[in-house]
Amino acid sequence: xxxxxxPPPAASTQWIGDKKAQRSKVFDAFFSWAxxxxxxxxxxxLVWIALQVGYAALPAVKQYGLGFIVGREWDTNNDVYGAxxxxxxxxxxxxxxxxxxxxxxxxxxxxxxxxxxxxxxRSVFKFLVELLxxxxxxxxxxxxxxxxxxxxxxxxxxxxAHFGWFPLFSTPSNGPGFLPAAxxxxxxxxxxxxxxxxxxxxxxxxxxxEGAAALGATRxxxxxxxSLPIAASGIFGAAVLGLGRAMGExxxxxxxxxxxxxxxxxxxxxxxxxxxxxxxHFGEATGLEVAALMYLSFILMxxxxxxxxxxxxxxxxxxxxxxxx
Amino acid sequence: MxxxxxxxxxxxxxxxxxxxxxxxxxxxxVPLASVLYMVVRKGAGNLRWSMLWELPxxxxxxxxxxxxxxxxxxxxxxxxxxxxxxxxxxxxxxxxxxxxxxxSARLIRFCAKILSGLPSILAGVFVFxxxxxxxxxxxxGWNFGGFSAIAGGGALGIxxxxxxxxxxxxxxxxxxxxxxxxSLALGANRTQTVLHITLPAAISTIITGVMxxxxxxxxxxxxxxxxxxxxxxWISSLHEPTASMAVLIYNFSSVPYDNMVNMAWSASFVLIFxxxxxNIVSHLVANRSK
Amino acid sequence: MSPTSPTSMMDESIPTAQTDExxxxxxxxxxxxxxxxxxxxxAPTIIDINNVDFHYGANKALHNIHFPIKEKLVTAFIGPSGxxxxxxLRCLNRMNDLIDGTRVSAGSIKISGVDIYxxxxxxxxxxxxxGMVFQKSNPFPKSIYENVVxxxxxxxxxxxxxxxxxxxxxxxxAALWEEVRDRLHTxxxxxxxxxxxxxxxxxxxxxxxxxxxxxxxxxALDPIATVKVEELIHQLKQDYTIVIVTHNMQQAxxxxxxxxxxxxxxxxxxxxxxxxxxxxxxxxTEDYISGRFG
Numbered sequence: 001x002x003x004x005x006x007p008p009p010a011a012s013t014q015w016i017g018d019k020k021a022q023r024s025k026v027f028d029a030f031f032s033w034a035x036x037x038x039x040x041x042x043x044x045x046l047v048w049i050a051l052q053v054g055y056a057a058l059p060a061v062k063q064y065g066l067g068f069i070v071g072r073e074w075d076t077n078n079d080v081y082g083a084x085x086x087x088x089x090x091x092x093x094x095x096x097x098x099x100x101x102x103x104x105x106x107x108x109x110x111x112x113x114x115x116x117x118x119x120x121x122r123s124v125f126k127f128l129v130e131l132l133x134x135x136x137x138x139x140x141x142x143x144x145x146x147x148x149x150x151x152x153x154x155x156x157x158x159x160x161a162h163f164g165w166f167p168l169f170s171t172p173s174n175g176p177g178f179l180p181a182a183x184x185x186x187x188x189x190x191x192x193x194x195x196x197x198x199x200x201x202x203x204x205x206x207x208x209x210e211g212a213a214a215l216g217a218t219r220x221x222x223x224x225x226x227s228l229p230i231a232a233s234g235i236f237g238a239a240v241l242g243l244g245r246a247m248g249e250x251x252x253x254x255x256x257x258x259x260x261x262x263x264x265x266x267x268x269x270x271x272x273x274x275x276x277x278x279x280x281h282f283g284e285a286t287g288l289e290v291a292a293l294m295y296l297s298f299i300l301m302x303x304x305x306x307x308x309x310x311x312x313x314x315x316x317x318x319x320x321x322x323x324x325x
Numbered sequence: 326m327x328x329x330x331x332x333x334x335x336x337x338x339x340x341x342x343x344x345x346x347x348x349x350x351x352x353x354x355v356p357l358a359s360v361l362y363m364v365v366r367k368g369a370g371n372l373r374w375s376m377l378w379e380l381p382x383x384x385x386x387x388x389x390x391x392x393x394x395x396x397x398x399x400x401x402x403x404x405x406x407x408x409x410x411x412x413x414x415x416x417x418x419x420x421x422x423x424x425x426x427x428x429s430a431r432l433i434r435f436c437a438k439i440l441s442g443l444p445s446i447l448a449g450v451f452v453f454x455x456x457x458x459x460x461x462x463x464x465x466g467w468n469f470g471g472f473s474a475i476a477g478g479g480a481l482g483i484x485x486x487x488x489x490x491x492x493x494x495x496x497x498x499x500x501x502x503x504x505x506x507x508s509l510a511l512g513a514n515r516t517q518t519v520l521h522i523t524l525p526a527a528i529s530t531i532i533t534g535v536m537x538x539x540x541x542x543x544x545x546x547x548x549x550x551x552x553x554x555x556x557x558x559w560i561s562s563l564h565e566p567t568a569s570m571a572v573l574i575y576n577f578s579s580v581p582y583d584n585m586v587n588m589a590w591s592a593s594f595v596l597i598f599x600x601x602x603x604n605i606v607s608h609l610v611a612n613r614s615k
Numbered sequence: 616m617s618p619t620s621p622t623s624m625m626d627e628s629i630p631t632a633q634t635d636e637x638x639x640x641x642x643x644x645x646x647x648x649x650x651x652x653x654x655x656x657x658a659p660t661i662i663d664i665n666n667v668d669f670h671y672g673a674n675k676a677l678h679n680i681h682f683p684i685k686e687k688l689v690t691a692f693i694g695p696s697g698x699x700x701x702x703x704l705r706c707l708n709r710m711n712d713l714i715d716g717t718r719v720s721a722g723s724i725k726i727s728g729v730d731i732y733x734x735x736x737x738x739x740x741x742x743x744x745x746g747m748v749f750q751k752s753n754p755f756p757k758s759i760y761e762n763v764v765x766x767x768x769x770x771x772x773x774x775x776x777x778x779x780x781x782x783x784x785x786x787x788x789a790a791l792w793e794e795v796r797d798r799l800h801t802x803x804x805x806x807x808x809x810x811x812x813x814x815x816x817x818x819x820x821x822x823x824x825x826x827x828x829x830x831x832x833x834x835a836l837d838p839i840a841t842v843k844v845e846e847l848i849h850q851l852k853q854d855y856t857i858v859i860v861t862h863n864m865q866q867a868x869x870x871x872x873x874x875x876x877x878x879x880x881x882x883x884x885x886x887x888x889x890x891x892x893x894x895x896x897x898x899x900t901e902d903y904i905s906g907r908f909g
Contacts, residue, residue, distance in 0.1 A: 512822060
């Protein structure tokens with residue numbers, strides 16, 4: 001083998017392959033171009049979505065200006081549109097959900113990252129928590145209507161009867177409202193917060209934990225004084241991401257929040273959110289209402305994408321890997 | 326030296342917190358159990374096989390099914406996957422094989438993450454603005470305007486895209502670097518290395534990600550609510566309003582007719598069955614490939 | 616094969632740019648008693664490394680490396696971790712191109728007279744001619760057969776007879792044929808570590824390279840597997856030029872003809888292996904060989 005002593009001089013100086021090699025080179029160029037195009041296509045899609053929604057909103061922006069944001073009416077018949085109750089409803093329902101989900105999510109994360117359970121059992125639990133995120137939101141809505149509302153309604157009425165002087169309990173509950181909506185929303189964002197907090201907690205070096213344990217610290221001394229402070233910014237990022245998810249959530253809210261454009265301090269009052277109004281109105285909208293809905297969409301997009309970008313930047317800095325649940 | 330256990334406040338606190346986090350974790354699974362229980366009891370209890378191929382009933386009527394919705398969901402998910410899976414995998418290949426660590430890769434990955442946080446309803450709004458609102462949008466001899474399966478599928482595709490990208494990227498990154506080097510050292514170019522070595526090694530994990538994206542899309546309601554709309558009839562083309570399981574559940578969830586509410590539960594059962602099977606299978610595949 | 620005229624190791628082919636560091640002992644051939652050795656040292660040059668500097672980002676990993684590699688001999692690169700020996704090896708088939716921010720910042724590397732970093736050079740063609748075996752055996756998750764023919768399939772060869780012939784020849788060449796002939800179509804991942812490494816060698820020689828680079832090929836193998844690979848290296852040099860990076864000095868002593876000692880990114884000494892191991896001309900080499908550092 002290898003009997004030829006020297007390659008032909010031309011090949012030796014040019015080092016160019018035969019025809020087949022040329023063809024695979026052309027295919028290589030084509031394929032890498034395709035991956036390049038697909039990648040930048042993804043970026044372009046994001047930009048296109050932002051521009052398209054913004055462009056379609058222009059007529060309403062011209063008509064209502066910034067007054068749209070503080071307007072309180074959504075009157076299709078007279079083309080009067082204002083977003084304040086919707087923005088309020090969106091912020092309050094997501095904030096409530098976050099308030100419930102963050103401590104629970106962190107608790108779950110601690111339980112599933114500290115060595116409480118054998119690895120196999122732990123991975124089953126992890127999977128079950130992830131399944132919470134896999135259930136379609138419309139089914140959560142259905143479940144909320146038939147299970148959660150029948151529980152929260154008498155609870156709300158009782159609280160209203162006995163503590164009605166307190167603003168949060170100032171109205172009786174007649175079913176849909178902030179409370180059931182926020183409760184279901186909390187369940188939906190719980191897996192995201194738990195998974196991301198878990199990966200933030202895992203960044204604590206084992207040596208640090210062992211060092212503290214060697215000094216006589218209990219498990220919770222270590223968690224409270226070492227693990228949580230180190231994971232704090234990652235947990236914060238997780239909560240911010242959860243907030244973004246909650247604000248964009250549509251179906252469960254459309255089915256549970258009551259679809260009533262009012263601003264009430266009471267947890268039991270029916271309300272409305274941006275996403276839920278979009279879901280209810282887009283199908284039949286015409287004319288200026290489409291532009292108003294686009295304006296509303298643009299506000300929702302600015303809020304959620306802004307919050308998401310902040311969350312991703314926090315998480316990227318902390319090195320916690322994003323689980324896209 | 327005395328090493329016996331002594332009750333101490335800190336230790337008691339620690340034990341109490343141990344119990345608390347364990348309790349919270351179990352409590353978090355109560356809603357899951359409750360949802361599954363309700364869906365099985367109300368959904369499976371009322372499920373008739375004929376529901377899988379009959380049309381939805383008119384208001385107040387008995388019988389009927391959700392055959393057209395099942396077809397519509399499968400069709401629109403297929404359209405979404407046809408667009409998003411190749412694009413997503415190509416993007417992931419670009420990120421891991423052609424531009425690893427570069428600034429543009431970071432930007433693209435960031436955009437994919439942002440896109441994954443896009444509220445699903447906004448995908449619907451976007452498609453509504455681009456396609457649906459133009460009642461007559463003729464391109465290449467097809468009408469893309471109005472409510473249609475194409476519009477619904479497109480909106481689902483937008484939601485699937487970032488899931489496919491991020492999971493495929495993770496799968497490709499998990500392929501050991503030394504396999505790529507071995508291939509390149511034998512005179513393969515990058516594309517040959519990707520197609521012969523990297524992609525085959527990652528394919529089962531990539532399929533897992535695609536399955537999760539499909540499961541998620543199958544359950545999505547908001548993006549198809551006003552792009553595909555709904556219909557009580559079988560579809561005859563891709564250019565007309567199309568029924569879907571998710572929208573059927575939404576529409577039938579709060580009507581005063583028991584038959585329709587029961588049908589919403591039964592449709593939920595079928596939908597959740599699809600979603601759960603997909604998730605469990607992909608979980609097992611993912612665990613096996615670890 | 617090489618346009619360079621055969622030269623002795625100790626005269627003009629050895630760097631003059633750094634005479635303060637690379638000292639070639641004037642009595643290299645005098646100390647060699649055998650005829651065989653003088654033949655070895657006068658073998659034609661196939662790789663000509665000319666004053667090469669190499670950077671990882673801002674870090675300079677190789678400093679003005681300058682020496683020839685002789686055809687159909689085994690050249691060993693030794694030196695402590697981080698001395699640049701692997702980096703230099705990976706320069707020879709441009710595997711470093713795959714790592715961001717690396718570049719050959721000065722000098723040139725010529726193989727058979729062609730500057731391999733010249734823009735007109737097709738790196739794919741280069742790698743077909745300069746095969747590589749890695750530290751960790753890295754068979755593809757395919758069958759043994761498909762592993763061996765991978766390089767040929769890339770070149771578009773689909774002729775069954777030719778593929779079969781190549782598989783047998785390469786596996787025989789890698790002293791693996793007898794062990795695997797009955798299970799060519801089973802997964803390569805079922806082989807033992809030593810068999811996997813020999814499979815990787817078979818895979819490399821299947822594309823008929825002129826040069827085979829080996830990056831610590833035995834570091835993950837047990838002693839028995841190591842002996843087999845070393846015997847194989849002995850056979851392979853009939854047909855191929857072999858450059859081997861090794862951590863194991865006994866191994867360098869056993870299987871190489873020429874040894875180059877690197878330290879801190881610099882070539883300290885290069886000479887006939889016997890000479891390096893018995894009578895190195897540099898103090899640093901002697902310290903390293905005798906185990907005083909590294």
